[in-house]
Amino acid sequence: MRIALADDGALFRNGLQMLLEAAGHEVVEAFDNGDDLVEAVHAEPVDVAILDIRMPPEPEGGLTTAGRLRASHPTLGILLLSHHAETRYLSRMLEIGPSRIGYRLKDQITSVAALHDTLTRIVAGEIVIDTRLTSKLVEYSQTRQDELRHELSGQELRVLRLMATGLSNAGIAEEMGVTRKAVEKHVSAVFTKLSLPDTSADNRRVLAVLRYLGS
Structure with a gap:
C-alpha cells in the first residue's frame, strides 16, 4: 500500500515509518502536521493516511484533517492514532466514516503483523476500533x-x-x-x-x- 502519515512526535513517526516499510508498504510522505499531509495527498494520491489525533494545526488536528481528507477523497483509508481511549474521539470518527477508517491506540501498534492487519481491514472497507476503546465504550x-x-x-x-x-x-x-x-x-x-x-x-x-x- 501507498501510505502518507502525520504525527508531531518525531520518535513515534520515525518508528511507525520503519514498521510500515518492514510490512512491505511504501511511505510516500511523513509530516508533523495535518496541513502538509492534506497538500501531499492532493498532489499524490495514496491508499491510506495515518494521522495522530492530537497534532497541529489545532489541539485535535488529526480529526479535523481526517474530515478534510474524507471530503475530498471519499475512498481514502484513514487510520487515527492516539495515546488516549476517548469515546468522544470515536463519535467524531464515526461522523467522518462510515467506512475505511480506524481508531487505534499507539501502544497497541507494537508489531508489523498487527499494523498490517489494521491497514488491510481499513482498505477492505471496515471500521477498525481498538479493543481497549471498545471495552470503555461498552461501559460508557x-x-x-x-x-x-x-x-x-x-x-x-x-x-x-x-x-x-x-x-x-x-x-x-x-x-x-x-x-x-x-x-x-x-x-x-x-x-x-x-x-x-x-x-x-x-x-x-x-x-x-x-x-x-x-x-
Whole structure:
C-alpha cells in the first residue's frame, strides 16, 4: 500500500515509518502536521493516511484533517492514532466514516503483523476500533443501553452494540452464531424502531451507532 502519515512526535513517526516499510508498504510522505499531509495527498494520491489525533494545526488536528481528507477523497483509508481511549474521539470518527477508517491506540501498534492487519481491514472497507476503546465504550454506553431496552429487543440491542464496535453484518453473524440473513433482519428492525429512514443523504448504520452512543 501507498501510505502518507502525520504525527508531531518525531520518535513515534520515525518508528511507525520503519514498521510500515518492514510490512512491505511504501511511505510516500511523513509530516508533523495535518496541513502538509492534506497538500501531499492532493498532489499524490495514496491508499491510506495515518494521522495522530492530537497534532497541529489545532489541539485535535488529526480529526479535523481526517474530515478534510474524507471530503475530498471519499475512498481514502484513514487510520487515527492516539495515546488516549476517548469515546468522544470515536463519535467524531464515526461522523467522518462510515467506512475505511480506524481508531487505534499507539501502544497497541507494537508489531508489523498487527499494523498490517489494521491497514488491510481499513482498505477492505471496515471500521477498525481498538479493543481497549471498545471495552470503555461498552461501559460508557450502559446508561444509553438501559434507555434503548424500551425500544429494542435483546437481540436487536446486541446487534447494535456489535455494530458500535465496527463489525460488519458478517462479523456480527459470526460473533452471535447466527446467519447473516438473521443479522440483516435485526439491523433492519433497529433502523425502523430508531426512526432512521433510508435516504441517499444519510448512512443509517452510522446514525444508529451515534444514537447508541448518545451523540
